Amino acid sequence: MNRRTPAATPLALLLALALLGAGCTGGVEGTPGAAGLRDPYFPGLGNGGYDVTHYSLKLDIGPSADDKRRPADEKRPADDKRGPADGTSSPSAQPSDRPADRLRGTATITARATQDLSAFHLDLAGLDVESATVEGRPAAVNRAGKELIIRPGSAVEDRLRKGRTFTTVVRYSGSPQTITDPDGSKEGWLRTADGAVALGEPTGSMAWFPGNHHPSDKATYDIEVTVPDPLTAVSNGELISRRTEDGRTTYHWRTAEPMASYLATLAVGRFSTHQSATPDGIRLFTAVDPESEAASEEVLDGIPAVLAWSAEKFGPYPFTSAGAIVERTGDAEYALETQNRPVFPGPPDTALLVHELAHQWFGNSVTPKSWRDMWLNEGFATYAEWLWAADHDDVPVEESFDEAYEDGANWAFPPAGPPSAADISEAPVYGRGAMVVHRLRLAIDDDEAFFDLVRGWTETHRHGNASTDDFTAYVEEETGEDLTELWDDWLYGESRPPVED
Known part of the structure; x- marks a missing residue:
């Protein structure tokens, strides 16, 4: 579960600011939205000045132009080998190895302005932008690295006042990128033997649709995907419809509850x-x-x-x-x-299934405010594995805790303070994060009260965002206890604290 990509380069941001400064005359009154949200690990990720409420994505996916010369279900030569998972082709690979190589998309983004806007940014890696409109009127589009800069005309300036809702439509196409994270893992658009799968934590979703790609901006989604038969397109939420015409099938998926963009997925293949x-x-x-x-x-x-x-x-x-x-x-x-x-x-x-389903509460419903808060996702999901093992495999939670405590990898850094973007999916975020949860349980010393506290946390921040400070403040308010020592030792401490025999 290692998923990161570098922030926009300083040069790209300078270019973005220069482009925003150019052509201000005759544009919408106000100021440009920020080009990043200053996340502790990805300062260029996300955008300021607006809050997205809904994405409507219409995607048409298929092979490259060369691929279209061969039937989609034609078998490959016997000596052909599938390329590696990052989407690069082996020397012997044939075009039919890439049945989901090209994407043509229309993204309709509904957002609310949080300031008077003269321009705003969207995150988009690669892909060619053909046009953009704001409130149905053509808008100027510029690129600076992974920043897509939208400058509406003056005719729609009233719709970009603070508190107003506006709609942006971006039409784009190209071959989506596989993104390499700081730790060397792959995300974004991963080509598979029979299609592709899109994975977005923490920044890969910008490889297949433009948006405000920071976990603090959650939205609902409609995703319509057209693929050649016999491929299937699977995404988040519920399947609303499926229709086939001329050998191509369109799948309409709807996510009615708010979702951070890094949790959006699309899998294309034979399923x-x-x-x-x-x-x-x-x-x-x-x-x-x-x-x-x-x-x-x-x-x-x-x-x-x-x-x-x-x-x-x-x-x-x-x-x-x-x-x-x-x-x-x-x-x-x-x-x-x-x-x-x-x-x-x-x-x-089963342990992995338990972990990933626990994330539906911790990470997906209660989503971190920034990537510094990732231990809230992984610590609770790992603790769910410990709880399941205790209830179903006769492995006491104390035994899981002791094993994690003795693992030196869990003490490389505090779970609430990974030293860099390359570390946010490393062992302390998981194992020591789970230890924080268990030490809290021991401090409360009442299982009924502990699980009431956990259920109250997921209810209080249901479908929202929360930070580490939000969590510690919530716990102390609900318990009436000063738990500074626990936080200092287990959440923020650099060294391994002693435990009672």
Whole structure:
């Protein structure tokens, strides 16, 4: 679960500011929205001056121009080999290895201005922008690295006043990029043997649609994806419709609850799909690569049980749909808690399923305000694994804690203070983050009160954002305790604190 990309370069930001300064005459009154939100690890990520409320994406996906000369289902030569998971082709690869190489998209972005805007930015890596409109009127478009700068004309200036809602439409196309994170892992658009999968934590979603790509700006989504038969397109939320015409099928997915853009996903390929519902009425949709189907069946059949168990621990399930996307082994490097249905890089085991489904509460519903708060996602999801092992595998939580405590990798840095963007998915964020949760449980010394506290946390910040400071303040207010020593030792401390025998 390692997912990062470098922030915009200083040169790119300077170019952006220069472009914004040019041509101000005759534009909308106000000031440009910021080119970044100064995230502690990705200062150029996200944009200021507006808050997105809804994305409507219409995507047409297919092979490259050369690929179209061959039928989509034509077999490859026997000596042909699939390229690596980062989307690069091996020397012997044929065009049909890239059936999801090209994307043509229309992004309709509904947003509310948080200041009087004269211009604003969208994050977009690569891809060619053909046009943009704001409130139906043509807008000037400039590029500076991963920054897309939109300058509306004066005719729509009233719609860009603080508090007003406006709609931007961007038409774009190209071959989506695979992004390499600071730690060397891959995200963005990952080409697979039979299609592609889009993974976005923390910045990869900018590889396939323009937006405000920071976790603090959550929105609802409609994603319509057209793919050539026999491919299937799977995304977040619920499948609203499916229609086929002239050998191409359009899938319409809707996410009605707010979602951070890094949790948006799109998987294109040949999948075995299954729809059902839990006894509580949660709609389930699973999509499994045929090569992974047999080995995944038993674990995926356990999704309703894991959701019911998790709801007892963490509160009501925060969404109306759930499920999973299982690729073949090697199509991705890690599992990711994409909203409603996590993506797995091959058949998962139960512990991994528990971890990724716990993220639906911790990370997806209660989303971090910045990437410094990632331990709130991973610490609670790891602790969910410990709780499951205690309830189902006769492994006491204390034993899981002791194992993590003795693992030197968990003490490389404090979970609330990774030293760089390359470290936000490293062991302390997971293992020591879970230790923070367990030490809190011991400090409360009352399991009923502890789980009431956890359920209250997920309810208080349901479908919102929260920071580490929000969490510590919430805990102390609810418990009436000063827990400074606990936070100093376990959350922020540089050294391994002693524990009682």
